[in-house]
Amino acid sequence: MVVGAESKSEVRQISLAFVIPTKDREQDLRRMLGSLVAQTRLPDQVIVVDGGGIAVAWCVAEFPELQIDYVRLLPPSLSAQRNAGMAMLRPDITHAGYIDDDEVLERDAVLQMAVFWGDAEANVGGAAFNVVDVMPLGIMAPRRQLGAVGDGLGKVAPSGLVHELREVRENLETDWLSGGTTVWRREVIESYSYDNWFQGTGFMEDVDYSYGVRERYRLFVVAAARLAHFTQPVRADREWLFGKWQVVNRMRIVRKYRHRGLSLYKAWSVSVMLLAANLSRGIVRRQRSLWDRGLGNLAGIVSELRGKSEQIGGFLK
Numbered sequence: 001m002v003v004g005a006e007s008k009s010e011v012r013q014i015s016l017a018f019v020i021p022t023k024d025r026e027q028d029l030r031r032m033l034g035s036l037v038a039q040t041r042l043p044d045q046v047i048v049v050d051g052g053g054i055a056v057a058w059c060v061a062e063f064p065e066l067q068i069d070y071v072r073l074l075p076p077s078l079s080a081q082r083n084a085g086m087a088m089l090r091p092d093i094t095h096a097g098y099i100d101d102d103e104v105l106e107r108d109a110v111l112q113m114a115v116f117w118g119d120a121e122a123n124v125g126g127a128a129f130n131v132v133d134v135m136p137l138g139i140m141a142p143r144r145q146l147g148a149v150g151d152g153l154g155k156v157a158p159s160g161l162v163h164e165l166r167e168v169r170e171n172l173e174t175d176w177l178s179g180g181t182t183v184w185r186r187e188v189i190e191s192y193s194y195d196n197w198f199q200g201t202g203f204m205e206d207v208d209y210s211y212g213v214r215e216r217y218r219l220f221v222v223a224a225a226r227l228a229h230f231t232q233p234v235r236a237d238r239e240w241l242f243g244k245w246q247v248v249n250r251m252r253i254v255r256k257y258r259h260r261g262l263s264l265y266k267a268w269s270v271s272v273m274l275l276a277a278n279l280s281r282g283i284v285r286r287q288r289s290l291w292d293r294g295l296g297n298l299a300g301i302v303s304e305l306r307g308k309s310e311q312i313g314g315f316l317k
Contacts, residue, residue, distance in 0.1 A: 019086055127219070248300045
């Protein structure tokens with residue numbers, strides 16, 4: 001991409017920071033920092049918030065070019081780590097965001113993100129990197145056929161289910177953004193923080209945050225700013241927890257945003273649908289993980305029927 005003189009001037013006015021929450025994944029962190037130091041345009045500030053059992057300061061020290069601010073935060077929690085990192089922003093930072101420790105950025109990803117923000121209108125509040133390796137469409141297809149998710153990429157349905165983001169060929173406006181791939185205006189960061197109710201891994205905490213921002217600002221996925229996400233599958237012994245989160249965390253979001261058209265009736269309908277789908281597929285496929293996830297869905301439904309918004313900690317990977 002050729003950047004004109006006027007755009008170059010606007011890009012120079014963008015001061016970018018990244019917060020990187022991490023927990024016990026030093027090799028992933030090293031790979032990600034390696035991709036960050038290789039950028040054609042380095043970030044202006046990097047903050048690593050370490051919630052692991054063993055400190056990874058030694059790993060951070062391998063990348064002096066990034067001048068990383070390193071802090072430990074225990075007990076670990078993704079939402080709390082993100083908030084702690086943003087509290088460390090320097091006054092000169094104009095835009096800041098989050099990168100997961102298991103991602104790898106293409107060499108000009110940061111530059112392309114800065115170019116986007118240099119041209120962005122004032123009503124744009126958040127932007128996400130373009131993730132080039134995500135789950136195949138077939139995983140989401142059954143729920144789309146039942147009308148459970150939004151009609152297009154990045155949409156939030158009245159039930160609270162979201163249409164998963166995938167690789168895009170041109171900039172895409174969305175209702176929500178995936179948390180560990182995002183960059184936000186400084187005014188957004190100062191007005192919004194992650195809800196610490198979402199504990200541990202914090203399933204759907206990024207939907208809660210970005211959909212809240214979407215009420216006042218526009219959100220985009222930036223096609224030219226690309227990265228790969230080497231996400232790990234849910235651990236077999238955490239499928240029950242994941243299933244419970246699928247119900248409880250989503251119901252919290254639906255209750256919070258009912259004024260924007262989210263529906264408790266549809267959320268309950270989808271919860272029952274998830275329960276039936278996971279249990280039936282677990283039986284047909286003889287797959288224990290789906291059975292356990294379905295039992296987690298059932299536990300979440302029981303919890304919600306008791307009339308309380310149960311705060312659930314834990315980690316999926």
